[in-house]
Amino acid sequence: MSKTINLGVTDLSFHRIAASLVANTLEEIGFTVKRTYSPHEENFERLKAGDVDMLASAWLPSSHGIYKNEVEKAVPLVELGLHYKPYAL
DSSP: OOOEEEEEEESSHHHHHHHHHHHHHHHHTTOEEEEEEEOHHHHHHHHHHTSOSEESOOOTTHHHHHHHHHHHTTSOOOOOOOSBTTTBO
16 A cells, blocks of 8 residues: 655645645654645546545635536545635635
8 A cells, every 4th residue: 555645735825725634644654755836726636536635735625616516526535624714625
């Protein structure tokens, strides 16, 4: 079983910060994290294609819900929780 997680990060400063926190947490519990940076829609396309294992943050259901809905037509997704309220997951 691979202990590497490919983490998709939206290439904006506040998403990079959220991704750093997620990556550090995952690394503390034994995973190797490879981060790749892309615009919002491209990250969801990469998730759908299996090129990334998870996304670090998204504004759901509003801003990024349309992208998430398209991914869920192909693969099941799990929302792991809020980074901060009331906006981002």
